[in-house]
Amino acid sequence: MGKAPIITPQSEDFPKWYQDLLNKAELADNGPVRGTMVIRPYAYSLWERMVSEVDARIKVTGAENAYFPLFIPESYLHREAEHVEGFSPELAVVTHAGGKELEEPVVVRPTSETVIGEFMAKWVQSYRDLPLLLNQWSNVVRWELRPRTFLRTSEFLWQEGHTAHATSADAGAYARRILEEVYRDFMVNVLAIPVYVGRKTADERFAGAINTLTLEAMMKDGKALQMGTSHELGQNFSKAFDISYQDGEGNRQLAWTTSWGSSTRMMGGLIMAHGDDRGLIVPPRLAATQVVVLVVRHDDAGAVGAAAKTLVDELESAGVRVKLDDRVDVQFGRRATAWELKGVPLRIELGPRDIAEGLGTVARRDTGEKIPMKLSELAGTVAPALERIQNELLSAATISRDDRTHDVSTVDEIFDAVEGGFARIPFASLDEAAITRLSDRGITVRCIQTADGEAPEREDEPGLIALVAKAY
Amino acid sequence: MGKAPIITPQSEDFPKWYQDLLNKAELADNGPVRGTMVIRPYAYSLWERMVSEVDARIKVTGAENAYFPLFIPESYLHREAEHVEGFSPELAVVTHAGGKELEEPVVVRPTSETVIGEFMAKWVQSYRDLPLLLNQWSNVVRWELRPRTFLRTSEFLWQEGHTAHATSADAGAYARRILEEVYRDFMVNVLAIPVYVGRKTADERFAGAINTLTLEAMMKDGKALQMGTSHELGQNFSKAFDISYQDGEGNRQLAWTTSWGSSTRMMGGLIMAHGDDRGLIVPPRLAATQVVVLVVRHDDAGAVGAAAKTLVDELESAGVRVKLDDRVDVQFGRRATAWELKGVPLRIELGPRDIAEGLGTVARRDTGEKIPMKLSELAGTVAPALERIQNELLSAATISRDDRTHDVSTVDEIFDAVEGGFARIPFASLDEAAITRLSDRGITVRCIQTADGEAPEREDEPGLIALVAKAY
Numbered sequence: 001m002g003k004a005p006i007i008t009p010q011s012e013d014f015p016k017w018y019q020d021l022l023n024k025a026e027l028a029d030n031g032p033v034r035g036t037m038v039i040r041p042y043a044y045s046l047w048e049r050m051v052s053e054v055d056a057r058i059k060v061t062g063a064e065n066a067y068f069p070l071f072i073p074e075s076y077l078h079r080e081a082e083h084v085e086g087f088s089p090e091l092a093v094v095t096h097a098g099g100k101e102l103e104e105p106v107v108v109r110p111t112s113e114t115v116i117g118e119f120m121a122k123w124v125q126s127y128r129d130l131p132l133l134l135n136q137w138s139n140v141v142r143w144e145l146r147p148r149t150f151l152r153t154s155e156f157l158w159q160e161g162h163t164a165h166a167t168s169a170d171a172g173a174y175a176r177r178i179l180e181e182v183y184r185d186f187m188v189n190v191l192a193i194p195v196y197v198g199r200k201t202a203d204e205r206f207a208g209a210i211n212t213l214t215l216e217a218m219m220k221d222g223k224a225l226q227m228g229t230s231h232e233l234g235q236n237f238s239k240a241f242d243i244s245y246q247d248g249e250g251n252r253q254l255a256w257t258t259s260w261g262s263s264t265r266m267m268g269g270l271i272m273a274h275g276d277d278r279g280l281i282v283p284p285r286l287a288a289t290q291v292v293v294l295v296v297r298h299d300d301a302g303a304v305g306a307a308a309k310t311l312v313d314e315l316e317s318a319g320v321r322v323k324l325d326d327r328v329d330v331q332f333g334r335r336a337t338a339w340e341l342k343g344v345p346l347r348i349e350l351g352p353r354d355i356a357e358g359l360g361t362v363a364r365r366d367t368g369e370k371i372p373m374k375l376s377e378l379a380g381t382v383a384p385a386l387e388r389i390q391n392e393l394l395s396a397a398t399i400s401r402d403d404r405t406h407d408v409s410t411v412d413e414i415f416d417a418v419e420g421g422f423a424r425i426p427f428a429s430l431d432e433a434a435i436t437r438l439s440d441r442g443i444t445v446r447c448i449q450t451a452d453g454e455a456p457e458r459e460d461e462p463g464l465i466a467l468v469a470k471a472y
Numbered sequence: 473m474g475k476a477p478i479i480t481p482q483s484e485d486f487p488k489w490y491q492d493l494l495n496k497a498e499l500a501d502n503g504p505v506r507g508t509m510v511i512r513p514y515a516y517s518l519w520e521r522m523v524s525e526v527d528a529r530i531k532v533t534g535a536e537n538a539y540f541p542l543f544i545p546e547s548y549l550h551r552e553a554e555h556v557e558g559f560s561p562e563l564a565v566v567t568h569a570g571g572k573e574l575e576e577p578v579v580v581r582p583t584s585e586t587v588i589g590e591f592m593a594k595w596v597q598s599y600r601d602l603p604l605l606l607n608q609w610s611n612v613v614r615w616e617l618r619p620r621t622f623l624r625t626s627e628f629l630w631q632e633g634h635t636a637h638a639t640s641a642d643a644g645a646y647a648r649r650i651l652e653e654v655y656r657d658f659m660v661n662v663l664a665i666p667v668y669v670g671r672k673t674a675d676e677r678f679a680g681a682i683n684t685l686t687l688e689a690m691m692k693d694g695k696a697l698q699m700g701t702s703h704e705l706g707q708n709f710s711k712a713f714d715i716s717y718q719d720g721e722g723n724r725q726l727a728w729t730t731s732w733g734s735s736t737r738m739m740g741g742l743i744m745a746h747g748d749d750r751g752l753i754v755p756p757r758l759a760a761t762q763v764v765v766l767v768v769r770h771d772d773a774g775a776v777g778a779a780a781k782t783l784v785d786e787l788e789s790a791g792v793r794v795k796l797d798d799r800v801d802v803q804f805g806r807r808a809t810a811w812e813l814k815g816v817p818l819r820i821e822l823g824p825r826d827i828a829e830g831l832g833t834v835a836r837r838d839t840g841e842k843i844p845m846k847l848s849e850l851a852g853t854v855a856p857a858l859e860r861i862q863n864e865l866l867s868a869a870t871i872s873r874d875d876r877t878h879d880v881s882t883v884d885e886i887f888d889a890v891e892g893g894f895a896r897i898p899f900a901s902l903d904e905a906a907i908t909r910l911s912d913r914g915i916t917v918r919c920i921q922t923a924d925g926e927a928p929e930r931e932d933e934p935g936l937i938a939l940v941a942k943a944y
Contacts (some may be wrong), residue, residue: 029591029594031540031541031543031587032541032544032545032548032587032590033541033543033544033545033578036541036542036543037541038538038539038540038541038591039538039539040538041536041537041538041606044536044537044538044539045536045537047539048537064513064516064517065513065516065517065520066510066511066512066513066516067510067511067516067519067629068503068510069503069504069505069508069509069510069627070508070580070611070613070627071503071505071508071564071613071626071627072504072505073504073505076504088571089570089571090570091569091570091571092543092566092568092569092570093566093567093568093569094564094565094566094567094580095565095566095567095568096564096565096567096577097563097564097565097615097626098561098562098563098564098615098616098617099560099561099563099615105568106505108542108566108580115503115504118504119501119510122501134513138611139542139610139611141542141543143569143570143571144570145570154543154569155541155542155543157539
């Protein structure tokens with residue numbers, strides 16, 4: 001006799017599974033203003049780990065963090081034509097402040113190209129000031145008509161990088177370095193999410209970009225999630241904000257700029273790339289809590305409690321992020337289920353009977369395996385076990401994604417392929433009419449790739465492949 | 473013959489000194505919307521260090537980080553009468569979003585008691601859910617008529633803690649623990665700023681609090697800066713938002729809440745507590761760069777560059793946060809001045825002549841001392857030198873503050889004492905008329921203390937002292 005499921009099974013209703021998981025694992029709530037969210041402590045601890053891992057990689061590329069204002073004069077948005085057109089429908093506007101109506105309304109930043117462009121123009125004088133490599137961690141606001149927690153919210157948290165370079169080549173190389181060394185490396189090696197990298201088609205580019213590079217992940221329902229983007233902005237913002245420098249010969253030149261971002265959307269990706277019907281599954285390298293030591297119940301002699309504490313200390317000394325759960329006044333089954341819901345990679349369960357036999361039970365969240373192990377050997381096996389789980393999560397996700405990525409040659413085949421997966425089709429075979437037919441059914445070109453799966457330098461190279469899917 | 477000063481001397485015009493320093497040390501700029509600021513990379517690196525040190529201390533007290541929305545329904549503010557009265561004049565209001573006028577305007581959070589109160593009410597059911605200890609790092613907006621960078625800006629960065637407790641005693645003890653173990657410990661032991669702790673008078677309390685504990689520092693011009701506050705909110709917000717729990721006997725009880733915050737204002741405190749006419753002085757424990765190794769110029773054999781790299785490696789291995797400056801195409805004097813402006817605690821200058829003699833010159837930012845030292849002994853002496861500087865900065869600031877804190881017994885004596893310092897006066901001697909006389913001249917009671925300089929439990933204890941000053 002099976003137990004009633006804690007959350008709606010994925011196969012029954014994927015969006016409901018997602019919503020149930022957010023609630024039951026205490027990840028997030030809806031804010032009181034439509035489209036906003038509350039990130040609860042457990043989810044926020046995962047976000048903090050994402051921030052720290054992404055931030056370290058950004059700093060390796062030489063970028064420095066700074067902070068620019070939340071409020072931007074409305075007129076700034078208008079200086080770059082494509083940019084204002086892209087963002088106008090999503091803006092939140094402050095019209096009153098300090099008890100009166102403002103002379104000029106200010107917008108709440110939807111992204112900071114414009115205000116950062118203004119300051120880059122001030123700070124960049126000579127070629128010696130280039131490249132100027134800036135990054136900012138902040139909140140941004142884009143009013144959403146169909147909000148969905150983490151995936152599409154009216155306010156979200158993100159990092160946005162903004163750089164200025166002396167040459168187009170340098171800007172292009174840097175945008176690609178961010179794609180590869182920051183985003184791809186983090187997503188594959190920490191989140192254990194295999195990502196397709198590629199170039200957006202002109203239609204799908206960021207408002208004001210001449211090239212948008214993207215990372216696209218496949219969720220468990222076969223839909224795509226854009227996990228991060230890196231844009232070459234050409235000289236569009238340099239022209240609009242006069243970001244110029246004196247070159248070695250004393251001539252005035254316009255700079256070339258880039259911008260790139262990743263956000264709390266990655267939380268949604270994490271949930272939907274790994275989660276199952278028992279809840280979230282957190283890859284060990286990301287996990288804020290990698291191991292929970294669970295006291296099943298105490299014995300009179302206090303041996304279980306003592307063994308648990310010793311084990312926790314040993315694991316901490318070994319550099320494992322571990323938590324002790326000895327709340328024995330709460331039913332053991334309830335606690336075990338809660339840790340499963342939260343996706344902690346390993347549970348070690350200790351009860352009086354185990355201790356008497358010198359054993360502990362190791363439960364692996366991803367596979368569900370439960371193995372009794374000698375207490376004396378436990379501490380030494382945890383670190384390699386976590387590494388194994390990390391690697392197996394990535395392989396499982398990669399196999400599952402590859403299985404559901406179908407090579408096709410006609411638009412009609414795409415319709416089948418994107419029910420539960422992605423389609424790969426020669427880019428040359430997608431004319432405007434085909435794109436329209438797809439888009440009418442909510443299907444988009446996620447990116448274009450070279451034959452060996454990399455982001456192409458140009459959109460008109462021969463032999464390019466389009467990755468096509470339904471997307472979040 | 474003296475050189476022309478880089479920045480206005482403090483004695484000539486302190487506010488201008490502050491403004492010059494912000495510009496010349498590349499710390500901050502004014503944002504395009506009045507009252508907002510841009511925090512430039514060097515200043516932001518100091519803020520990141522503040523965040524990491526304060527955050528670690530907050531986590532030790534058991535609080536967890538979370539994130540609540542930027543936008544709050546205007547109606548929430550109205551639920552607690554004193555709170556809305558306190559904040560209404562400072563609110564920024566979004567009236568339009570997504571291309572239309574909103575049905576209910578939303579305010580940009582000036583602080584998050586109200587929205588967090590709403591969720592605490594949801595999450596707290598039983599006494600088992602208490603204490604609920606939350607913290608948030610975020611931006612907030614309070615429209616400022618007389619903005620001053622870091623000290624008083626329309627948008628600033630901060631952490632705000634919010635906790636709910638079963639009893640008044642538990643809430644009070646926690647608010648005090650934050651004051652002592654988080655704020656005071658950080659300010660004294662990392663910022664090297666001696667702070668007076670005390671209780672705000674009823675007039676000066678946070679809007680909605682029953683007790684506000686504060687930390688007050690003396691700036692170099694003798695004015696006070698409030699560096700952080702910790703509030704007991706009693707049951708005011710519990711009543712307004714129905715934060716209640718079932719106690720052990722099954723009865724419904726209202727919770728007791730606290731809130732506490734520290735902000736980018738501490739950046740202003742850092743600048744004005746330690747800075748001198750040559751620029752900022754950063755205490756070593758805070759410094760993102762503790763030591764800069766400066767190549768004066770290169771020799772043909774490359775011995776200087778090699779020695780500099782070796783030294784940097786040795787210092788890094790010893791856990792010192794060190795930077796190499798070998799930009800020899802920029803004049804040495806200019807670079808040395810720039811590092812002085814930025815307040816890096818130690819410079820080690822290496823030139824061809826030094827290297828030939830096996831020496832390096834160690835320059836201490838705070839005292840200006842320059843000492844030639846054997847290269848082979850340098851790495852080992854840096855860590856203890858940094859600790860010595862840290863301690864001496866704190867003693868110097870403490871001595872200077874104590875020298876300028878004057879015991880007085882009449883209001884007239886206060887007028888003299890607060891020109892360049894603080895006055896200590898028996899609290900009982902300040903009646904309403906005296907407070908008004910002071911306030912007419914821009915002088916306020918910063919806090920009340922016990923005779924031995926601690927925050928009193930109550931305002932009506934005998935023998936209390938009022939600390940009185942002009943304040944930022």
